[in-house]
Amino acid sequence: MQAFPHSTTATPTAVVVPPSLALPVIESAFPRRLHPYWPRLQEKTRHWLLEKRLMPADKVHEYADGLCYTDLMAGYYTGAPDEVLQAIADYSAWFFVWDDRHDRHVVHQRAGEWRRLRYRLHAALDAPRHHLHHPDPLVAGFADSVLRLYGFLPRTWNQRFARHFHAVIEAYDREFRNRTEGYVPGVEEYLALRRHTFAHWIWTDLLEPSAGCELPDAVRKNPAYRRAALLSQEFAAWYNxxxxxxxxxxxxxxxxxxxxxxxxxxxxxxxxxDEVRRRVEECIEEFIVAEREAIRLADEIDDGTVSGKELSAAVRACVGNMRDWFSSVYWFHHESGRYMVDSWDDRSTPPYVTNEAAGEK
Incomplete structure (x- = not known):
């Protein structure tokens, strides 16, 4: 099965999805879209990773394109202005690098390094301009990407984004402690934690600059909109x-x-x-119902006024991108080298990461 009618690689190849992971409903009912800026996006994010020293040059050269981080974002925020998509894609690439650093800190029992990084990220989130030249590239890169994201919408959106990401950092700290202690959370505890470590509300927040509009509380907290948003993220987390x-x-x-x-x-x-797969499939079914409710909400918002028409269009754009997230996540997992464990020399160590405590002095 080929994900795109035109491939994102120089040599088009069919993507083979293992039967245990295949979701025919995604392949048939969730056609994949790709932002037209994608080729430039890939090039510029690769350059940004090098400029910010977030990955060694040899790793960027060998692995960055194959990890498909830009494909994931270009298939999600499909209507975003180019500069918004670029900022989101760079931030997303940073997020994956941070996730890998966190993993290496756990594996090598580097509690002190993780604690310092955690505090620095909290500080950079609140004052990104003051951390642009931090000696740890991970902190400086985070400050750069956050500062750019803060430039698109009003201060109220920035404060909400910061509040949501502070919670993500703390959830990663909970994960650090769980892993170093060998503690496996129960199912409900895990699902609650996962909503933060997968950054459900961050990716949902970023729908708004993509649509060019900060949504009012009356929309964001409306059960129809919130349920569609949550289901799109739960699908992504559980399929992951x-x-x-x-x-x-x-x-x-x-x-x-x-x-x-x-x-x-x-x-x-x-x-x-089988149970995880059942939950994933149930998410898709429930989203299709929730999507209709959210579109109905958009229809109700369009009251004939200019502001109503604009807000209705923004809600429709956000809900449309929630739908795009399903196909983008699905194909990402079968194209990205991040999940090709069988091709790694060491199944416990991804070849695109280094084991050094990068940025630590």
Missing amino acids: DLCSLPKEIAGDEVHNLGISLITHEGLTLEEAV
């Missing part, structure tokens, strides 16, 4: 768990819906895979 289960078992991870089901519900590996 389904696809990354082999990688995370190999790396002695404790955070995966499948691992929680095995540990606390007594399921076999095969039963856990």
Whole structure:
């Protein structure tokens, strides 16, 4: 199955989806879209990773394009202005690098380094301009990407984004402690934690600069809009768990819906895979219902006034991108080298990361 009618690689190849991970409804009912800026996006994000020293030059050259981080964002925020999409894509690439640094800190029991990084990220989130030249490239790169994101919408949006990402940092700290202690959270505890570590509300917040409009509370907190947003993110998080289960078992991870089901519900590996898949499929079905409700909300907002028409269009754009997230996440997991564990020399160590405590003096 080819993800695009035109490939994002120089040599078009069919993407083979293993039967256990195949979702025919995504392939048939969620056509994949790609922002036309994508080729330039890929090039500029690659350059940004080098400029900010977030990955060694040899790793960027060998792995950056194959990791498909820009493909993921270009398939999600499909209507965003080019400069907004670029800022989001750079921030997303940073997020993956941060996730890898966090993982290496866990693996090598670097509690002090993680604690310092955690505090620095909190500080950079509140005052990004003051951290643009921080000696740790991860902190400086974060400050750069956040400052750019803060430039698109009013201060109220920036404060909400910061509040949501402070919670993400703290959730990563909870993960650090769980992993170093070998603690596997129960299913409900895990699902609550996952909403932060997967940054559900961050990716949802970023729908708004993509649509060129900060949505009022009356829209964002409306049950129809909020449910559609949550389901799109739950699908992404749980499908990620389904696809990354082999990688995370190999790396002695404790955070995966499948691992929680095995540990606390007594399921076999095969039963856990079936249950995660069932939840993923249920998410898709429920989203289709929630999407209709959210579109109905957009219709109601269009009251014939200019402001009503504009807000209605922004809501429609956000809901349309929620739908785009399904196909983008799905194909990303089968195109990105991030999940090709069987091709790694060491199944517990991704070839695109280094084990050094980068940025630590």
